[in-house]
Amino acid sequence: MITFSNIVSQWSTSTPNVRTMQEADHEDILDISQNGQLDSLGSLKDRIAEGVFKACPGKRQIPIEVMYQGNGANLYAAYSSSPAYYLYQAERWIMQTYATEMASLITDRSSIIELGSGSLEKTQVLLQAVAHAPQIVDGIDYYALDINRKALVKSLASLPALKTIKCHGLFGTYNDGLHHVAKLQRRSDVEQVPLVFMWLGSGIENLTVEGAIGMVKSIADVMVDGDMILVGMDGWTSDTTIDAAYEPADKLVLNTLMNANEILGQTVFDMSKFVYSTQVNRLEGRNECCCMASEAVELNYQGKTVGMERGEKILVVPSYKYTDEQVIDMVKATGCLEVVRRFGTPDDAEIHYGIWMWRKTTRATISPK
Template identity: 30%
Template sequence: MGEEHRFEVIRATPDDHLAEFARDVREGLTASPKRLPCRYFYDREGSLLFEAICALPEYYLTRAERAILEAHAEEILARGFGERASDPITLVELGSGSATKTRLLIAALLHRQGALLYVPVDISREMLEESARRLVRDYPGLRVRAIAGDYEDGLEHLASLRGRKLILWLGSNIGNLERAEAIAFLRRVRERMSEADAMLVGIDLRKDRAVVERAYNDARGVTARFNANLLARINRELGGHFDLAAFRHHALYNEAEGRIEMYLVSVRAQRVRIEQLDLEVSFAAGERIHTENSYKYSPEEITAAATAAGLRLLGHWRDPNALFSVNLFGRAP
């Protein structure tokens, strides 16, 4: 079967995604305090910037998670599904991005069972198409059925898949949800899992403030450009007139809450017009737009969240520096 016939991209996002973006921008910039949802980081430009962030020396998360998967991919599969292949496993990934780390599990599954269906879910259709083409080129036994949509679209498709599944949620994407929201989402995944399925979740661990803050305030300013791309996207898609130089990136670690908080800070008093919203937004000097939280977890918090979601911990792996964890869950009785 040719490469073109071994992948498809299904658009789950509604055609009115621009209207949804406009609604969320209006709601967020007229709120007090101002906010913008972090899911809008990931247009094509934002997705490319995030891939650049993952390669930065300060951004330990990607390296640590990759090291865990390199060392333990086969052990993870054996812990979740037994030592020997029986029924084939379908690999589903929520928030797949470029799927670079996922290749370690794809290779291990292909070695185990010879053929594999991979179902990546990502908000960026362009990133999905690019990664799917590369994957089917590099792995002859692989089929890719990509879902261009959000997590909820992925869950909807998950319910329709038959057979055993390994559900991936890597990159500490769980950290972008409030802790109660993360438990609620894990519970929704659990409701769509059978007893034969497993879920693998990458979770950043609580650690020293300086290490965390360096990861989100890199010396090259890539994270700052990633953050500012939210405003650039409003300019591109909604006729905004944001001067990107009039906002600065700010990321701080809230130790009590165990989370990084990211903001765009207005460097002066200003008014910004957004044409398609027929809206003018006022900013005081120093006023912040909240753009993202990234929660960190202790091992005890991971276990507690899983238990509250109706999941049981099948395995827990950390990198040698104990910066990051990869956790395998099964459905609790």
């Protein structure tokens, strides 16, 4: 029988441009996107056009994936390091404080798959704890999945040599990653190993509540009994604290318009006519980071024209907030997960950010196909 990492090595030797991370010195990434390349994340052009040109005023939105294109990863790294961005600070504290306990729950020969791996700064803390965990003898395979190839190369190259851990890069979307895992699990010649999914950085918050539940179910579908998920989730705090956290995101969010122009292949958005806006929307249960028209503008793309009034917004980053009860309801909605532990901060009553560990309890049909 062969393992997941053996499969990566086999593909690497049969495909000249794809090698394992150790062989490539982090210069090459395994492309697992469904169409052989990330073609603007599966028709991002169409999604941008639909979200801007077909939506009603007040409902216009650009897919958040657009924000991370181009220089977005670097801008996000700079923004997230802001002291006011409590989500990052809280998650880093949690990882540094509880990494050893988290590592103790990971079994030997597991595969850790991180969705939206980013800079790996916080991930390194956990991987180092796993590398020194007494139960890890034969080793662990870590897979960093990201949609920004350049950022993925850079972050993997920053990882130190870790005893008993082999690191790999996967270039694709969340769905590409789940499809990849499911495809390997359906192969009779691949040895099945315990899986640990990591979804940190509060990425789940950027989905609607229904979308988040659907995504969690999709992850659970490629898990078997005993497999686990680590998920970072933010709770409600004061509007003042939330406003302060998202205020420094102006360059990151406004850069999304530049990325959109590049994806669309023309200057649809005049950067000089938009400003940054952030607000707490408790009715929708989220914070909203938007690009707001500073004057009346006319947008044109492929024969379509829409007008935006001064003050009208295009939503880029919806950040949903959850109570513990809502998180538990989400877990119950899957019908096959249970809460193992919630790791929080000392000021949990004020900054209610936590990393949740969920475990699969019922074997499910492997999907997607």
